[in-house]
Amino acid sequence: MTFIQIIIVILNFAGALAIFLFGMKLMSEGLQKFAGNKMRSVLGKVTGSPIRGILTGALVTTAIQSSSATTVMVVSFVNAGLLTLTGAVAVIMGANIGTTVTAWIITLFGLGESTSAFSLPMFLGAISLIFMFLKRDRIKSIGEFIMGLALLLIGMGFLQKAMPNLEEYPNFLHALATLSDFGFWSILIFVAIGALLTCLVQASAAMMAITLVMCYNGWIGFDAAVALVMGQNIGTTITANLAAMVANTNGKKAARSHLVFNLIGVILTLIFYRPVLNIIADFTVGMMGSNPYVAVGADGYSPQAIPLALSIFHTFFNVVNTIILAFFIPLILKIVDWMVKEKPEDLEDVFKLKYISGNWMNTSELNLQAAEKEIEEFSKRVLRMFTFLPNLRTAKDDEEFNDTVARISKYEEITDRMEMEISNYLTHVSTNELSDKGSHRISSMLRIVDNLESIGDSIYQVAITRKNKRETEVHFDQHLNDNIDHMTQLVWKAMNIMDNNLRGDYDHIDMTSANEAEAAINQYRDELRSEYVDAIKEGVYDYSIGSLYSSLFALYEKIGDYVINVSEAIGVKFKDSK
Numbered sequence: 001m002t003f004i005q006i007i008i009v010i011l012n013f014a015g016a017l018a019i020f021l022f023g024m025k026l027m028s029e030g031l032q033k034f035a036g037n038k039m040r041s042v043l044g045k046v047t048g049s050p051i052r053g054i055l056t057g058a059l060v061t062t063a064i065q066s067s068s069a070t071t072v073m074v075v076s077f078v079n080a081g082l083l084t085l086t087g088a089v090a091v092i093m094g095a096n097i098g099t100t101v102t103a104w105i106i107t108l109f110g111l112g113e114s115t116s117a118f119s120l121p122m123f124l125g126a127i128s129l130i131f132m133f134l135k136r137d138r139i140k141s142i143g144e145f146i147m148g149l150a151l152l153l154i155g156m157g158f159l160q161k162a163m164p165n166l167e168e169y170p171n172f173l174h175a176l177a178t179l180s181d182f183g184f185w186s187i188l189i190f191v192a193i194g195a196l197l198t199c200l201v202q203a204s205a206a207m208m209a210i211t212l213v214m215c216y217n218g219w220i221g222f223d224a225a226v227a228l229v230m231g232q233n234i235g236t237t238i239t240a241n242l243a244a245m246v247a248n249t250n251g252k253k254a255a256r257s258h259l260v261f262n263l264i265g266v267i268l269t270l271i272f273y274r275p276v277l278n279i280i281a282d283f284t285v286g287m288m289g290s291n292p293y294v295a296v297g298a299d300g301y302s303p304q305a306i307p308l309a310l311s312i313f314h315t316f317f318n319v320v321n322t323i324i325l326a327f328f329i330p331l332i333l334k335i336v337d338w339m340v341k342e343k344p345e346d347l348e349d350v351f352k353l354k355y356i357s358g359n360w361m362n363t364s365e366l367n368l369q370a371a372e373k374e375i376e377e378f379s380k381r382v383l384r385m386f387t388f389l390p391n392l393r394t395a396k397d398d399e400e401f402n403d404t405v406a407r408i409s410k411y412e413e414i415t416d417r418m419e420m421e422i423s424n425y426l427t428h429v430s431t432n433e434l435s436d437k438g439s440h441r442i443s444s445m446l447r448i449v450d451n452l453e454s455i456g457d458s459i460y461q462v463a464i465t466r467k468n469k470r471e472t473e474v475h476f477d478q479h480l481n482d483n484i485d486h487m488t489q490l491v492w493k494a495m496n497i498m499d500n501n502l503r504g505d506y507d508h509i510d511m512t513s514a515n516e517a518e519a520a521i522n523q524y525r526d527e528l529r530s531e532y533v534d535a536i537k538e539g540v541y542d543y544s545i546g547s548l549y550s551s552l553f554a555l556y557e558k559i560g561d562y563v564i565n566v567s568e569a570i571g572v573k574f575k576d577s578k
Contacts, residue, residue, distance in 0.1 A: 016158030023151030026144055050090040050326045057094020070095040071240035071258050073149075078254040085336070088254040089329050092240075093261060096233070096318040100311070187227045187273065190220075191266065194231020199238045215306040222292040222306055226277060226313055230269060233262045233317070253336045260335050265321035280316060284309040368441055371426055375445060378418050378452050379499045379566075385411040385459050386495060386559075389488065392466040393481065401470060408463040415456030422449045447569040448502075451562045455495075458559045462552065469548045477541075480549055483528055487556045490521045494563045501567050514567040521560035528553045 060070050074091050077083035083091070128150060131143030194211075211220075211228045220228075237259040244255035269276060284305060285291050292309035325332065388408050395401035423446055430442050476484070494517035501509040529550070536546050 012158070016155055019151055019155035019158060023148045023155050026148030026151060050086075050093075050329060053087050053090025054094035054097070054322060054326065057091035057096075058098040060091075060095070060098065070098065071237075071255070075240050075244050075251045075254045078250045083254075085250060085253055085257065085333055086329055089257045089261065089332055090326070092254070092258045093322040093326060096262070096265075097315075097322055099236075100315040100318055184273075187223060187270070190224045190227035191231040191234070191270075194228035195235040196231075198232045198235025211310065215310070222281070222309060223277065225306055225310055226280075229310055229314055230266045230317065234259070234266060237262055249340060252340045253333075256336045256339050257332055260332050260339075261321075261325060264325060264332070265317065268321065268324070269317060276316070277313075280309050280313045283312055287312075368429065368438060368445075371422060371429070371445055374418075374422055374425075375448055375452070376503050378415070378422065378449060379502045381411060381414060381418070382452055382455050382459075383495055383499055385415070385456060386492065389459065389462055389466075390485075392463060393484075398470075401467075405463050405467055408460055412456050412460040415453050419449045419453035444569045448566050451565040451569065454562045455559055458555055458562065462555045462559075465548060465551050465555065472544065474544050474548055476545065476549060480541075480545075484549075484552055484556075487521070487524060487528070487553050490517070490524055491556050491559050491563070493517050494521060494560050498563045498566045501570050509567065509570050511567060511571055514564055518560055518564040521557055525553060525557040 057070060057074075060073075071092055074083065074088045074095075078085060078088050128143040128147035131139050131146065211225055211232075215222075215225050237255070240255040240258050241252075244252040281292055288305065288308060290305035292305045385408060388404050388411075391404045392401060395404060426442050426446055426449075430439070494514070497510060497513050497517050501511075501514065504510075532546060532550050535541060536543070541549075
């Protein structure tokens with residue numbers, strides 16, 4: 001291979017990886033826009049237990065003929081907060097079972113390439129256009145999700161094609177046969193080779209086909225072939241880990257769990273390697289009368305024996321390991337937690353309810369306490385979201401500015417979903433028998449979460465206004481910037497008082513400070529409005545500057561209104577619940 005050919009291979013691989021990652025990103029974003037609470041609820045039911053999760057993973061992988069696509073989608077679900085890590089591990093286990101169907105197809109119907117690998121992405125792309133041409137945003141999000149999946153599959157296909165076809169290098173493949181003379185070390189070597197080549201080829205099915213060719217030609221024996229298949233199970237995890245490059249911490253953990261599960265499965269199989277292979281060999285003899293251990297040219301040799309035995313082993317390996325490791329999902333998650341350290345900002349940027357779930361407690365009071373705790377977390381996110389706003393003015397370049405807008409947008413989606421989740425939870429709790437005190441508490445908490453969500457919406461509107469200002473190249477002078485900064489400080493003070501009221505003893509909320517902060521915001525808004533009107537009349541600045549300036553201080557004042565509503569709702573809740 002010449003230097004130019006090597007460069008072309010690298011560029012093709014990089015381009016294929018870019019398509020793959022963009023498809024992952026588009027699929028994840030479309031999912032987050034559309035799914036919301038309903039999809040999370042459905043997935044929660046489907047994957048609520050390890051058995052259902054395993055069955056789901058097996059059925060989906062069998063349907064789409066790609067464990068890599070399934071695990072990438074799992075990473076996407078976890079990244080979007082629609083699937084728990086426990087459910088993700090179960091689905092990934094099931095995906096390993098579903099992928100054995102591919103091996104059987106190769107064994108039974110030959111080593112030719114399936115045309116469905118080309119038609120399915122095109123079909124998905126065509127279907128996505130139907131949704132994208134519709135007017136409703138939620139429907140368009142379905143189209144984005146489907147288009148992302150199509151691009152993901154196309155990217156996977158290009159990744160496979162971007163690497164040289166190893167079947168065109170018989171000398172290299174033949175050299176592998178010389179590695180079979182080192183006893184058990186040869187097994188470990190072939191496991192490593194299988195993992196490495198699968199990482200390069202980006203398709204365990206393709207590596208299975210190559211392995212079958214080597215067996216059929218007598219280049220490697222049954223032992224080495226099984227070791228290659230185990231290595232392929234490790235190597236195929238690279239796809240989900242590539243997808244997790246653009247995922248959050250939980251998405252990365254889901255990808256790592258795929259690797260950990262397959263590594264543990266390989267280790268367990270290596271411990272019982274010889275007995276397992278003897279069982280597979282006996283089973284193969286029973287099915288077709290040929291032993292996969294028989295060497296080429298010897299009496300009783302059948303070129304179909306090893307391919308059949310490998311397919312049996314592949315199924316046996318994944319099914320048995322899944323049955324065993326399904327009982328150790330918590331241990332796998334602990335290992336993954338050790339591998340992927342969570343950063344504070346990652347914890348904040350992922351949607352995750354901490355105190356409430358679908359398991360309702362018998363005591364309504366405890367349910368309400370859990371909701372109050374979740375509301376405190378809601379307030380914490382809103383305050384964190386507000387701290388991003390100053391960076392929109394001080395951003396050094398477009399990249400930093402756009403990253404901040406994107407993060408605010410992410411938080412806005414989180415606040416929408418938190419409001420939905422907590423409200424649904426409170427509505428469900430209200431169907432139980434409650435005292436008058438409990439009923440008043442629920443009504444007040446519903447009002448609180450509604451206003452917290454409105455604060456998030458208003459913060460997002462400030463970001464959009466700042467974005468419009470930047471795109472239209474409207475510039476404020478130092479005086480106007482100082483005025484907005486002072487308004488920001490007043491609102492920030494009011495938000496902290498609100499947060500303290502939510503976190504403190506509801507018997508002693510500080511309504512005096514809350515009202516004083518609100519009055520200060522309103523008074524300053526009036527001063528800015530009066531000054532703004534005079535400036536427009538005198539032509540101090542043009543209409544485009546004045547319009548954006550007035551919109552900004554009005555939005556900050558609007559945030560202040562929602563902030564005082566929260567404290568008032570707390571006070572009403574306490575007063576009515578006495």
